[in-house]
Amino acid sequence: MNFPDDLKYTKEHEWVRMDANIATIGITDYAQHSLGDIVYLELPGEGEVFSKGDTVGVVESVKAVSDIYTPMSGEVSDVNDPLKETPETLNEDCYNEGWLYRLQVNAIEEYDELMDHTAYAAFVKEEQP
Amino acid sequence: MPATPGGTGLILEEATLFDLSRPGRKGASLPAVSTSFNVSKHLPADLLNTDGPNLPELSEPEVNRHFVRLSTWNYNKDAGFFPLGSCTMKYNPKVNEWSARLPGFAASHPYQPLETVQGNLELLYNLEKFLGEVGGMECVTLWPNAGAHGELTGIQIMRSYHLAKGNARKSIIIPDSAHGTNPASTALCGYSVIQVKSNEKGHLDPEAVAKVMTEDVAGIMVTNPSTLGLFETHLPEVAEIVHAKGGLVYCDGANLNALMGVAKLGHCGADIMHYNLHKTFSTPHGGGGPGAGPVGVKKHLEPFLPVPRVVKDGDNYTITEDCPQSVGRVRAFFGNFGVLVRAYTYIRELGADGLKLATQMAVLNSNYILAKLKDDYQPAQKERPLHECILTDKKQQEFGVKTLDIAKRLMDYGFHPPTVYFPLIVPGAMMIEPTETESKEACDQFITAMKEIARECEATPEKVKSAPHRTFRRRLDEAKAVKEPKLIWKK
Numbered sequence: 126m127n128f129p130d131d132l133k134y135t136k137e138h139e140w141v142r143m144d145a146n147i148a149t150i151g152i153t154d155y156a157q158h159s160l161g162d163i164v165y166l167e168l169p170g171e172g173e174v175f176s177k178g179d180t181v182g183v184v185e186s187v188k189a190v191s192d193i194y195t196p197m198s199g200e201v202s203d204v205n206d207p208l209k210e211t212p213e214t215l216n217e218d219c220y221n222e223g224w225l226y227r228l229q230v231n232a233i234e235e236y237d238e239l240m241d242h243t244a245y246a247a248f249v250k251e252e253q254p
Numbered sequence: 255m256p257a258t259p260g261g262t263g264l265i266l267e268e269a270t271l272f273d274l275s276r277p278g279r280k281g282a283s284l285p286a287v288s289t290s291f292n293v294s295k296h297l298p299a300d301l302l303n304t305d306g307p308n309l310p311e312l313s314e315p316e317v318n319r320h321f322v323r324l325s326t327w328n329y330n331k332d333a334g335f336f337p338l339g340s341c342t343m344k345y346n347p348k349v350n351e352w353s354a355r356l357p358g359f360a361a362s363h364p365y366q367p368l369e370t371v372q373g374n375l376e377l378l379y380n381l382e383k384f385l386g387e388v389g390g391m392e393c394v395t396l397w398p399n400a401g402a403h404g405e406l407t408g409i410q411i412m413r414s415y416h417l418a419k420g421n422a423r424k425s426i427i428i429p430d431s432a433h434g435t436n437p438a439s440t441a442l443c444g445y446s447v448i449q450v451k452s453n454e455k456g457h458l459d460p461e462a463v464a465k466v467m468t469e470d471v472a473g474i475m476v477t478n479p480s481t482l483g484l485f486e487t488h489l490p491e492v493a494e495i496v497h498a499k500g501g502l503v504y505c506d507g508a509n510l511n512a513l514m515g516v517a518k519l520g521h522c523g524a525d526i527m528h529y530n531l532h533k534t535f536s537t538p539h540g541g542g543g544p545g546a547g548p549v550g551v552k553k554h555l556e557p558f559l560p561v562p563r564v565v566k567d568g569d570n571y572t573i574t575e576d577c578p579q580s581v582g583r584v585r586a587f588f589g590n591f592g593v594l595v596r597a598y599t600y601i602r603e604l605g606a607d608g609l610k611l612a613t614q615m616a617v618l619n620s621n622y623i624l625a626k627l628k629d630d631y632q633p634a635q636k637e638r639p640l641h642e643c644i645l646t647d648k649k650q651q652e653f654g655v656k657t658l659d660i661a662k663r664l665m666d667y668g669f670h671p672p673t674v675y676f677p678l679i680v681p682g683a684m685m686i687e688p689t690e691t692e693s694k695e696a697c698d699q700f701i702t703a704m705k706e707i708a709r710e711c712e713a714t715p716e717k718v719k720s721a722p723h724r725t726f727r728r729r730l731d732e733a734k735a736v737k738e739p740k741l742i743w744k745k
Binding site for chain 2: 159161162163164165185187188189212213252
C-alpha cells in the first residue's frame with residue numbers, strides 16, 4: 126500500500142498536504158482499498174467553517190457508507206466538485222486527482238499532531254484483524 | 255450425498271411480460287359489459303384515457319410459465335443453506351402456513367365486531383404474553399411491522415417517557431458495532447447519537463458508557479448478543495450506569511435467536527426491546543415478508559405503548575384505546591396479523607423446551623462451523639461466539655483474494671453467500687449464521703465448500719476472483735448498479 130512521505134495522516138484514514146496555510150485533504154490508499162468501489166460522495170461547500178474532527182462529508186462504496194472527518198480546522202477554500210461525477214477516481218488516484226477539499230487553516234499547529242507516513246503505516250498494520 | 259450441492263441446472267431465460275405480450279391474447283374470458291353507464295359522458299374529455307391501460311396481453315400458460323421460470327432464478331431457504339449472518343434466515347415451518355390459512359384467521363376482517371373475532375384477539379393476547387416471557391418483559395405491543403419499525407416505536411416510547419417527566423433529553427448512546435437502523439431510529443425521533451467504541455474484545459465497555467452518560471442522555475441502544483455474535487456480559491453493569499442517570503436501556507432483539515429460552519434481556523437490565531418475528535420466530539423474512547417487530551417494555555413504560563391494547567375482561571377479549579399517554583397508533587388495524595399467527599404457531603409447536611433447544615442448536619451449529627474453518631480463515635471473534643461466527647479474508651489477502659470474491663465463489667458451490675463486510679468494525683467480515691435449521695450434513699457441505707475455496711485462493715486465485723462461473727449470471731457490476739440504478743421498467 127502506498128503512503129507518500131510528503132503527507133500527514135489521521136486515524137480516520139484521511140491525508141493532508143500542507144502548502145503555506147492551505148491544507149489539501151483526501152482519503153488514504155488504505156481507506157479506498159478497504160471501502161472498495163466508491164460510488165457516491167458528499168463534499169463540504171466552499172466557505173464553510175469546520176473544527177478539527179467535524180464530519181464534513183460522506184463517502185459511499187458498494188460495501189459501506191463512511192463519514193469524512195476533517196483532520197484540521199479552518200475555512201473550506203476549494204472543493205473537488207468534478208469528483209462527485211467520477212467517484213471512481215478515488216479508487217484510481219486517491220492522492221492527486223482524488224483530493225477532496227482544501228482548507229484555509231487557522232491552527233497550523235494541528236498539522237504537527239498528525240501522523241507521518243511511517244507512523245500511519247504502523248497504525249494501519251495494527252488496525253487489521 | 256454430494257460433497258457440495260453446486261451444479262449446473264436447467265435455468266431458462268425469460269423476457270418481461272411486456273415483451274411477451276401479443277395484442278388480443280387472453281388468459282380469461284369476461285362477460286360482456288351489462289351496464290349502460292358510459293363514463294365518457296360524465297367526465298371531461300381531457301381526463302379520459304383514450305389509449306387504455308398499458309397492460310400485457312398473454313394466455314394463462316404463458317403467465318404461469320413466466321412466473322415459474324422467474325421463481326427458479328431465486329435462491330431461498332426452501333432450496334438450501336442460507337447463512338446470512340445478522341439476518342437469521344431460518345426455515346419457515348409449513349405448519350405455520352396451515353394455521354395462517356385457517357378460515358377463521360385468513361378470512362376475518364379488521365372491521366368485524368369484536369365478539370365475532372374472540373379467537374383472533376385471544377391469539378394476540380397470548381402471543382403478547384409468550385413474547386413477554388421469552389424477553390423478560392411485562393407488556394408487549396404486536397403492531398410494528400419490522401425490526402426498524404419496532405426500534406422507532408421503542409424510541410418513541412423512550413421519548414414519551416422522558417417527556418412525561420418534563421424533559422425529552424437530547425441524545426442516545428449507541429455502540430460502534432450496532433446495526434445501522436439503530437442510529438437511524440434515534441435520529442428519526444429527534445435524538446443525536448453518541449457513539450461508543452467497543453473494547454478490544456468487541457464488547458460494550460462500561461467505562462466508555464459511564465464517560466458519556468449524563469442527564470442529557472435519554473438512554474442506550476444495545477444489541478445483545480452484539481453484532482459480533484458475542485454475549486454482552488457487561489450489560490447489567492451498563493444498565494446500572496444508564497439507570498443511575500435516569501436513562502432507559504433499549505435492547506435490539508435482532509439476535510434473540512441466540513438467547514431464546516436461555517437468557518432474558520429483561521433480566522439484563524433492558525427496559526424496552528423489540529423482537530423480530532421474521533428472524534427468531536420463523537415467519538417469512540426478506541422479500542418474502544412482511545415482517546413483524548413487536549416491542550416489549552417493563553411495567554413502568556406500559557402507559558406509553560401504542561394503541562390499541564388487547565385486554566382480557568373476564569372470559570372475553572376486547573381492545574382499548576383509552577391510553578392518554580400512548581405514543582398513538584403505529585400501524586393500521588392489528589399489525590401483520592397473518593405473521594403473528596405464524597409466530598404463535600411456532601411457539602406453540604416447539605413449546606418452552608423446544609425454543610430452548612432451537613437456541614442451543616443454533617449456537618452449536620455456528621460453533622461447529624467456526625471450529626472446522628478457523629484454520630482456513632482468520633476468525634474475528636476473540637472468544638466463542640453464540641449463534642453466528644465471523645471469519646475474515648486476512649489470510650486470503652496474501653493471494654489478492656477478498657471477501658467479496660469468496661462470497662461469489664460460494665455460489666458456484668450451491669450456497670447463498672453469508673453477510674459480508676458487516677459488522678463494519680471487522681475488515682473483510684464474513685458473517686455466518688447457520689441457524690438451528692441446518693443438519694450436521696448441511697453444515698459439513700458448507701464447510702467442504704469453504705475449505706475448497708480456501709485451497710483455490712492459494713492455488714488458483716484467478717478462479718476465485720472471477721467467480722461466479724456456474725451461476726445463471728456472471729459477476730454483476732455492483733458499482734454501476736448503485737450509480738445508475740434502473741428501478742422501473744420502460745418500453
